[in-house]
Amino acid sequence: MDTNNFTEQFYEKYGNRNSRPVLFFSPGRVNLIGEHTDYNAGYVFPCALNYGTYLLVRKIDEKLLRFSTVNFNDDAVTPLNGLFTNTGKKWINYPLGVINEFQKKDVKITGLEMLYYGDVPNGAGLSSSASIEMVTAVALNDFFNAGFGTLDLVKMSQKAENEFVGMNCGIMDQFAVGFGKKDNAIFLNCDTLSYENVPIILNDNILIITNTNKRRGLTDSKYNERRSECERAVELLQPYKAIKNLSELGTNEIAILDKYISDQVVRRRAKHVISENGRVLEAIDVLKKNNITRFGELMNQSHDSLKNDYEVTGLELDTLVYEGRKLPGVIGTRMTGAGFGGCTISIVKKSESAKFMTELAISYNNITGLKPEFYMPEISDGAHRIES
Numbered sequence: 001m002d003t004n005n006f007t008e009q010f011y012e013k014y015g016n017r018n019s020r021p022v023l024f025f026s027p028g029r030v031n032l033i034g035e036h037t038d039y040n041a042g043y044v045f046p047c048a049l050n051y052g053t054y055l056l057v058r059k060i061d062e063k064l065l066r067f068s069t070v071n072f073n074d075d076a077v078t079p080l081n082g083l084f085t086n087t088g089k090k091w092i093n094y095p096l097g098v099i100n101e102f103q104k105k106d107v108k109i110t111g112l113e114m115l116y117y118g119d120v121p122n123g124a125g126l127s128s129s130a131s132i133e134m135v136t137a138v139a140l141n142d143f144f145n146a147g148f149g150t151l152d153l154v155k156m157s158q159k160a161e162n163e164f165v166g167m168n169c170g171i172m173d174q175f176a177v178g179f180g181k182k183d184n185a186i187f188l189n190c191d192t193l194s195y196e197n198v199p200i201i202l203n204d205n206i207l208i209i210t211n212t213n214k215r216r217g218l219t220d221s222k223y224n225e226r227r228s229e230c231e232r233a234v235e236l237l238q239p240y241k242a243i244k245n246l247s248e249l250g251t252n253e254i255a256i257l258d259k260y261i262s263d264q265v266v267r268r269r270a271k272h273v274i275s276e277n278g279r280v281l282e283a284i285d286v287l288k289k290n291n292i293t294r295f296g297e298l299m300n301q302s303h304d305s306l307k308n309d310y311e312v313t314g315l316e317l318d319t320l321v322y323e324g325r326k327l328p329g330v331i332g333t334r335m336t337g338a339g340f341g342g343c344t345i346s347i348v349k350k351s352e353s354a355k356f357m358t359e360l361a362i363s364y365n366n367i368t369g370l371k372p373e374f375y376m377p378e379i380s381d382g383a384h385r386i387e388s
Contacts, residue, residue, distance in 0.1 A: 001054060001119070003387070006070070010056045010115045013068050019058055021113070022143070026135030026383035027052035028120035029127045029176035030209060030345050031336050032185055032200075033295075033302050034280040036310055038170030040230050040273045041191035042247035043280040046172055047200065048180020050378040053118040053131040054386075057139050060111040065099070067092045069116040080109060086164060094129055095136040097160030102137075105156075107146045114139075126209070126336075126343060129165070130173035133157035134383040142385055150382070151193070154178040168224050180382035187284050191247060198284060200379055205292060205331055205347050208356065210324075211373040212316035214341035223338050226269060226310065233270035236261045246270055251278035272309035276302060296332025296347050300325065303334035303344075312339030316368050320344045323363040328352050 003023060011017050027048035034044035060066075063080040069091065076092045078084065083103060084096045095114070103109060116135075120128040137153040140146065148156070157174040161167050171193070176186055184197040230246055237243060240260050254274055261267040279298045286294040303321050307313040313321075317335040321344055324333045329352025336345040348356050357374045364372050 001117075006054060006056060006115075006117055009070055010113075013115055014066065014113045021056040021058040021115070022139070023386040024055045024057070024135050024139045024142070024384070025052055025386050026055075026131045026138065026177055027180055027380045028131050029173060029180070030207075030343070030377065031172065031176075032345060033283045033299055033334070034172075034276060035302060035306055035334075035336065036226060036312065036338075037247065037273055037276050037280070038172035038190045039168070039227055040170075040247050041245040042189075042273060042277045044172045044176075044188050044190060045185050045198075045280055045283060046176035046188070047185035048176055048380045048382055049120075049126065050380040051120045051126065051375065052177075052380070053116060053120065053128065053135045055117075055135045055139055056115045057143065058113055059143065060113055062111045064111050065096075065109075066113045067095065067116075068114070069118070071116070071118055080111060084164075086166070091132070093165050094132040094160070097164030098133050098136045098157055099140065100164055101156040101160050102140050102144070102146065105146075105148075107140070107144050109140070109144065112143075127173040127177065129161060129167070130157060130169075130177045131383075133160055134174055134177045138383045138385065150178045153383075168227055176382075178382050180380055182381050183379050185379070187280075191245070198287060200287075201290060202292065202347065203290075204350050206350050206353055206376055207379075208346045208348050208353060209336075209375040209377060210320050210344045210346065210357075210360065211375070212320060212341050212343065212368075213370050213372060214314075214316045214368075222312070222340065226312065229266050229269045230273060232263075233257075233261060233266050236263075236266065237270075246273040247277050249274050251275055268309040268311075272305045275305055275309075279305075292331055292347065296330075299332030299334045299345075299347070306335055306339065310339075314340055316341060316364075316370065317344060319364050319367045320360065320372065323367070324356070324360050327356050327359055329356060 028051045029046045031046040065078045067076045120126050154174040181197045188195040283298045329349035331347040333346035
C-alpha cells in the first residue's frame with residue numbers, strides 16, 4: 001500500500017491540503033476451520049490477513065458525510081440529520097450502518113470526508129464487508145473519543161450488518177477482524193466469546209488462498225436458509241435435550257439425530273454443525289502439538305462435510321478442492337467463508353507451491369472455464385490506526 005499515493009488521491013478528491021486526513025486499516029479474514037458454526041454458537045478458527053480495507057478520514061465543518069472509494073466510481077454525500085436508512089445495494093450501507101450504531105449510543109457524529117481503498121476481493125468470502133465495518137468503527141471511536149472497547153466495536157459492526165445491511169451473519173468475521181494478532185489464529189467460542197490466540201507455525205508450508213472468481217452475494221445466497229434449517233433442527237431436538245443451539249451437542253450424540261429429526265436435509269445440516277465443532281477442537285489440539293498433517297486431514301474432512309451435509313460448495317469450490325488434493329505437497333484444502341463461490345484455503349509445502357498454483361489453474365479453467373486467483377497471505381493484526 002502506497003500511503004503517499006493514497007493521500008494524494010484523497011486531496012484530489014476533496015481538496016484542502018492544509019488539513020491532513022488520518023489513516024486506518026482493517027484486515028480481511030480467512031477461516032482455517034470451523035465453517036457455518038458461528039451462528040450456531042460453536043467454535044471457529046479464523047485469522048486476520050494483511051489484505052484489507054484502508055480508510056483516510058478527516059473532520060469537516062459541514063453537516064455532511066462524504067463517502068468515496070478508489071476501487072470503483074460510486075461516491076455518495078449524505079446529510080447528517082438523524083439515523084439513516086438502507087440505500088439499497090450500495091457499499092456505503094456498511095459504513096452507514098456502523099455510523100447508525102454510534103448515533104444510537106449518543107455519540108455525536110460531525111461532518112466527515114472518507115476515502116476507502118480495499119485490496120480484499122469483493123464477494124470472495126474473505127470478509128470485505130466486516131473489514132469495511134470495522135475500519136469505520138475504529139476510526140469513529142478514535143475521532144470522537146467514544147471510548148468503546150474492541151468487543152463493543154465488534155458487536156456494533158455485527159449489528160450493523162444484521163439489522164442495517166440485512167445479512168444475518170454470526171460474529172466471527174467482525175471478531176477476527178477486530179481481535180486479529182500477527183502470526184496467530186483465533187480459537188473462538190462464538191457462544192461465550194471466550195477466545196485464545198494460537199500461534200500458526202507452518203514450518204516448511206505456506207497458506208494459499210484461491211479465489212474461484214465466481215461472484216456471489218451473501219444476501220442472495222442460501223445462507224439465511226441454512227440458518228433457518230439449523231434453528232429447525234434445534235426445535236426438533238427439544239424432546240431429547242433442552243438446547244438453545246446445535247453446538248451444545250457433542251460428536252458422541254450425532255447418532256440421536258436419526259431418532260428425532262425425520263427430515264433428511266435438516267438432519268444433515270445438524271450433523272455438519274456438530275461434527276465441525278468436533279473437528280475444530282481436534283484441530284486446535286493437533287496444531288499445538290505441531291501435527292500439521294492431521295490438521296490438513298481435518299481441513300479435508302471439513303470440506304467434505306460442507307459439500308455433502310451442508311451443501312454450500314458447488315462446482316467451482318469442489319473443483320479447486322478435489323483437483324488440488326491430487327497435487328503433490330497439499331497438506332489440506334477446503335472452502336472458506338459462506339460458500340457458493342468465494343475462496344478455498346490450502347496448506348501447501350513451500351517447495352510445491354508454484355506447481356500447485358500453475359497446475360490447479362489449468363485444471364480449474366478446463367473444468368469451469370474460469371481463471372482462479374491465488375494469494376499467499378501473511379497473518380495480520382486487527383483493525384487499527386496507522387498514522388495521523
